[in-house]
Amino acid sequence: MSSEIISVAQMRAIDAAAAAAGVPTLTLMENAGAAVAHAIMARFSPRPVAVLCGPGNNGGDGWVAARVLHEAGWPATVHSLVPREALHGDAALAAARWLGDTYPLTGETPDAALYVDALFGAGLTRPLDGVAKRLALSLPRERVIAVDTPSGLEGDTGRALDDVAFQAALTITFVRKKPAHVFAAGRALCGEIVVADIGVPDRVVSAQNTSIFENSSALWRFPWPRVDAHKHARGHVISASGGHGRTGAARLSARAALRVGAGLSTVLSPSDAMSENAAQLTAIMLREAKGGEDYARAASEAHCLVIGPAFGLGDLYKTHLDAALNAPKRFPIVLDADALTLLAPMTYKLDPRDVLTPHLGEFKRLFPDISAEDRIAAARAASVRAGAIVLLKGPDTLIAHPDGRAVINTTGSPYLATAGSGDVLAGLIAGLIGQGMGSFAAAAAGAWLHGKCGEALGPGLIAEDLPEILPSILKALAKETGAADDVR
Incomplete structure (x- = not known):
C-alpha cells in the first residue's frame, strides 16, 4: 500500500486530471460506490442497510453503493438529505440509476442494522447541524460505515468540526489516505480504514508531487550490520x-x-x-x-x-x-x-x-x-x-x-x-x-x-x-x- 497522503485539494485535482486523462468522473463515482458495497459485503452477512446520502459527490457514492448492495440481494434503502431533483452532476446521474426505496432523511432514525454515512466527505468545512448532527451523536459506531471520512471530520486536519462527527467501524476512502485518516483523533473516528483503487492512473497521482507520507518501514532503510561489522x-x-x-x-x-x-x-x-x-x-x-x-x-x-x-x-x-x-x-x-x-x-x-x-x-x-x-x-x-x-x-x-x-x-x-x-x-x-x-x-x-x-x-x-x-x-x-x- 502506498504511504502517500493527499490533501482534499489534491484529491479534487486528481479527479479533474483523471477525467482529462480519459477516466470520466462518473466512472470514478461508480467505482467508489462499488468499492464501498464490496467492503461491506466482505465483512458482514446480508442485513438491512440504510444508506444516508448527502447533496454532493459523497452522496453520489452512496447512491451507487446502495444499488450495488441491492443488486447483490441485500435489503438496502436510501435516505437522502435533499430531494433527488435537487441533486446535480454525477450525483444526480447516480441517483437516477437507483430503483429501490428512497426516503427523506428527516427527524426519524432509519430502522436498519447498518448505516452507510455518505452525507459529507473530507471536504466539509462547516460543522454538522440538524438531522446530520443528531445522527452523528446517536448512531452506534459498530453499525456505521463511512464513505471517504466520517461526516463532520475535516479532511486536512483530522479534527471533528465543533467536536461533532460520525464514529465509524469501517471507513472506505479512495486513491490515497488523507491527513484525517492518519492523525490520531481522525483515526479514532474512522475505525478500520480501507483505501480503494477506483481507476485513477498512477501518473495522475504522481503528478501531485506528494510530500506528506504515513510513516512505515517502506520509507527508510534500517542500517542492518554487515557480516564484517565491528x-x-x-x-x-x-x-x-x-x-x-x-x-x-x-x-x-x-x-x-x-x-x-x-x-x-x-x-x-x-x-x-x-x-x-x-x-x-x-x-x-x-x-x-x-x-x-x-x-x-x-x-x-x-x-x-x-x-x-x-x-x-x-x-x-x-x-x-x-x-x-x-x-x-x-x-x-x-x-x-x-x-x-x-x-x-x-x-x-x-x-x-x-x-x-x-x-x-x-x-x-x-x-x-x-x-x-x-x-x-x-x-x-x-x-x-x-x-x-x-x-x-x-x-x-x-x-x-x-x-x-x-x-x-x-x-x-x-x-x-x-x-x-x-x-x-x-x-x-x-x-x-x-x-x-x-x-x-x-x-x-x-x-x-x-x-x-x-x-x-x-x-x-x-x-x-x-x-x-x-x-x-x-x-x-x-x-x-x-x-x-x-x-x-
Whole structure:
C-alpha cells in the first residue's frame, strides 16, 4: 500500500486530471460506490442497510453503493438529505440509476442494522447541524460505515468540526489516505480504514508531487550490520548528562542508542555526577565534562550527540550547549528537553542534520509565532525556521524536513505518555544517525520503532522497558523487510 497522503485539494485535482486523462468522473463515482458495497459485503452477512446520502459527490457514492448492495440481494434503502431533483452532476446521474426505496432523511432514525454515512466527505468545512448532527451523536459506531471520512471530520486536519462527527467501524476512502485518516483523533473516528483503487492512473497521482507520507518501514532503510561489522563501524553516540540527581534521562538515551545498534555509547557527565553515573553504567561508557570545550569535543568526535534530557537550565548550560552547537566540523545533534528551552525562541539556523524533538509546549516556546493548530503546516514552518529536522511529538508525531517533506507517525500507544519516554526516543534517533542514516530518515524510523515498542508493552509501560523490548521489535522488522537471514 502506498504511504502517500493527499490533501482534499489534491484529491479534487486528481479527479479533474483523471477525467482529462480519459477516466470520466462518473466512472470514478461508480467505482467508489462499488468499492464501498464490496467492503461491506466482505465483512458482514446480508442485513438491512440504510444508506444516508448527502447533496454532493459523497452522496453520489452512496447512491451507487446502495444499488450495488441491492443488486447483490441485500435489503438496502436510501435516505437522502435533499430531494433527488435537487441533486446535480454525477450525483444526480447516480441517483437516477437507483430503483429501490428512497426516503427523506428527516427527524426519524432509519430502522436498519447498518448505516452507510455518505452525507459529507473530507471536504466539509462547516460543522454538522440538524438531522446530520443528531445522527452523528446517536448512531452506534459498530453499525456505521463511512464513505471517504466520517461526516463532520475535516479532511486536512483530522479534527471533528465543533467536536461533532460520525464514529465509524469501517471507513472506505479512495486513491490515497488523507491527513484525517492518519492523525490520531481522525483515526479514532474512522475505525478500520480501507483505501480503494477506483481507476485513477498512477501518473495522475504522481503528478501531485506528494510530500506528506504515513510513516512505515517502506520509507527508510534500517542500517542492518554487515557480516564484517565491528563496533567502531556502527557509530558512536554521546549523551550529555545533567548534574548530580539529574542523570537518569541521559542514561535512558544512551541505552536506547546502544540497543538500536550504535557500536559505542557514552554518557558525558559533569564532574559532580560522575560517581552517580558510574554506579549505573556497564556497557555504556562514561566521560567527564568539566567545561564547554568538552561539549565541543563531544560534538566533533561522536557520530551523534544527544543534548537536553535533564541537562539543566541557566547561563552555564546555555554556554555548554552553544559550545556543542558551534564546534568545528561537528556531527549531527539531537536536541531535546532542556536544550529546547535553552534555544527558545529559535532565532538562528542549526545544522541541517540536527534534529529538534519538541512536545507541543516546547514547540510553542521555540516558535511562539507559529500556530500549531495545523500540525503539518506548523512542523514544516518550524523546520524551515530552524533549518533542521523538526519532530513534533504527540499521539500523531510529525517529522518535517526544511524541503517541505513531512511524515506522520501512526505507531504508538497512550502508555508512552510517561516520564523518560522522550529521552528514549532521542536516543533511538541518535543511535540511527550514528549508524549512518540521514537525520530525516532516522527521526522517522526512531518514531516508528518507539511507537512499536509502546504497542508491544502496553499497560504498565515505563521508560526503562522500551530499550529492553526493542530487540524483539527489530527481529520482527528484519523478518518483515527480508533482512532476517542477515541479522540472525
